Amino acid sequence: MAERSGNDTSTKKNVKKIEGSCFFQDKRKNFKCHQCLTGRKAVVPCLKCKEKVYCTVCIKQWYPNIPIVEIAKQCPFCCGNCNCSICLQSSGLIKTSKRDITDEEKIKHLQHLIESMLPFMKQICIMQKQETEVDANIQGLLPSEVEIQQTLCYADERIYCDHCATSIFDLHRSCPKCSYELCLSCCKEIREGILSIRDDVPYGYRDRGWDYMHGEDPLPESYLQEKVEKQPGPSIQWEANNDGSITCPPKEIGGCGDCRLELKRILPMGWISNLDTKAWEILSNCRIRQWLKTLNGDNTSGEGHIDNGLYSSTSTDNLDEGFRHFQTRWAKGEPVIVKNTLANSSGLSWEPMVMWRALCKRLEMPEVKAIDCLAGCEVEINTRQFFKGYTEGRAYNNLWPEMLKLKDWPPSDKFEDLLPRHCDEFISMLPFQEYCDPRSGILNLAVKLPHCVLKPDLGPKTYIAYGVAEELGRGDSVTKLHCDLSDAVNILTHTSEVALSDEQLAAMEKLKMKHKAQDEKESLERERLKKGFDESEATNWGDNIIYVSSGEFRGASIPEPLTSRKEIGGALWDIFRREDVPKLEAYLREHYTEFRHTYCSPVEKVIHPIHDQSFYLTAEHKRRLKEKYGVEPWTFEQNLGEAVFIPAGCPHQVRNLKSCTKVALDFVSPENIQECLRLTEEFRQLPKNHRAREDKLEIRKMIIYAVERAVKELSELISTPN
Ligand SMILES: [Zn+2]
Ligand SMILES: [Zn+2]
Ligand SMILES: [Zn+2]
Ligand SMILES: [Zn+2]
Ligand SMILES: [Zn+2]
Incomplete structure (x- = not known):
């Protein structure tokens, strides 16, 4: 299953053009209100820019909380909060980032990010390795000899597992005939015999009418549209073959039922395990660098310390109190x-x-x-x-x-x-x-x-x-x-x-x-x-039901009761x-x-x-x-x-x-990846027609690209002498 995006950049260009006209206003038009662009009589000129004027009508309507004297001292445009139509269509008028992060802080953050990601990188590597081993077994080869074909996947495409709807970012199995695609988690569950079929469940609520919603009687039954309760069909089994290979599932659950699924990859061979190695290397480089700094008596960065040979990167002394407090709670x-x-x-x-x-x-x-x-x-x-x-x-x-x-x-x-x-x-x-x-x-x-x-x-x-x-x-x-x-x-x-x-x-x-x-x-x-119901057929439920x-x-x-509070x-x-x-x-x-x-x-x-x-x-x-x-x-x-x-x-x-x-x-955030993965797994198990099901976040893809980027940035930072 794939979906493509259409990136429309045309709107951005328009913004630039309008921006220009806002900055370089013709001086002769100065008597015109900057907000409504009309030449009303009562205008307030700005003493700061000595250029823009705002009419009193606009001030009253669009800046009701700013006194006129303040506007005369410094107009909304000079304050950076003008809400005229032209300014509202401009981006980049204000600085969005609050403070510049020093290189030492960057190093610490990137280290923290990579360290937090390592356990998840490891999980991904193990899963990929296991699937490659299964394939080697099927083909009678050594794992290192297995050639995995690359799937054609455009960068602006997402590939989802056709069974559980999680995003596929690298290794997966695919049907050569109907291109049914299956993620590694599903492959594993099929082999272990624990895959759930995730049948659609009926949803829907009866509309009993306006009166009913306001506490009156419902519409007579005859007016009500009965829900179509879909009877669950015969349970379909999907099992792996004896050698561990998996056949495309029957038509009833979306496949063709004909071919064996082939192992495919999206990324270059060994890309993720190489990245894992690089991540370990850069972290140890950081530690050596820090250790040398400590030897030289330079501990100004305050990041980490050598303690009985154990490195700790938890110290955040040089960050402000608020940030530290946030990080602890988070x-x-x-x-x-x-x-x-x-x-x-x-x-x-x-x-x-x-x-x-x-x-x-x-x-x-x-x-x-x-x-x-x-x-x-x-x-x-x-x-x-x-x-x-x-x-x-x-x-x-x-x-x-x-x-x-x-x-x-x-x-x-x-x-x-x-x-x-x-x-x-x-x-x-x-x-x-x-x-x-x-x-x-x-x-x-x-x-x-x-x-x-x-x-x-x-x-x-x-x-x-x-x-x-x-x-x-x-x-x-x-x-x-x-x-x-x-x-x-x-x-x-x-x-x-x-x-x-x-x-x-x-x-x-x-x-x-x-x-x-x-x-x-x-x-x-x-x-x-x-x-x-209880009396007729469910007498053996015993104490499980709590009656109210x-x-x-x-x-x-x-x-x-509404308490009488002021605010x-x-x-x-x-x-x-x-x-x-x-x-x-x-x-x-x-x-x-x-x-x-x-x-x-x-x-x-x-x-x-x-x-x-x-x-x-x-x-x-x-x-x-x-x-x-x-x-x-x-x-x-x-x-x-x-x-x-x-x-x-x-x-x-x-x-x-x-x-x-x-x-x-x-x-x-790096702190909550574990939770994101747990939820992704929970969403995977929902019925196929559940509203929350699709894996829109693609968390595993995010993990590997975040590590790649962080490794790159970190190696640039520690290779530049300071
Ligand atoms: Zn105006
Ligand atoms: Zn001004
Ligand atoms: Zn403006
Ligand atoms: Zn799946
Ligand atoms: Zn198929």
């Missing part, structure tokens, strides 16, 4: 919150209307796609209406708050092209850029792929959604519980608080009672069904510890029927409690999770300007307490 798999990142920025406006104006220049977008959080469905809405609701709120006819989330706006893979100035601003705000800078982070494995290789889409992405402080219990503006393959950083760049009227609050109380009654009614029905008496059952959505944050986060994942999963498997998902339908089936992304734990569920399993997430409110670092593999969920604009970016 290595333990704990999230990190950094306050006030907006203070580091040039003050560009994150007002959604400013971003929208910038986008309108490039895309015609009268309508946007949004997710209605109650039904969990996509809706189309007029863009202006959406943003009106962002600041003023929206409600259904019965006054229940209508929570909308913009879907993929601006289109995520084009953020950098469409909003170049905002992209620069976001990167400049990022703390710990060594880890997360999407262009040059020295410890970010995701930026080490060669230019020609197709890169994963890691953002930045914008998330614009409504929110309300009170937990609704149903239709809340949430990102449901999920777990990302990579690390991520998320900055809250803009909020808008929407006040609910007394009339609305009263209507909401009534509706909540209805929701509760519906929850209880359905819970009783489920219990009756379960009991009937109706009096005890409190419904899935008891909202917590609330923008978004409520719950991040779970990796070590709590088994208990969290057990809780969800036990209680899934108490949750609602699409069309507010109760969840009927769990494939994977976290990767399904169909649960949000309300305050009541969190309380019970703590009571029954002793599991408690890190819970905190993200305030405006705060950056949240989420380590790969920590399940998390978010609820918006205000209308929020967040910008998030994925990255891959």
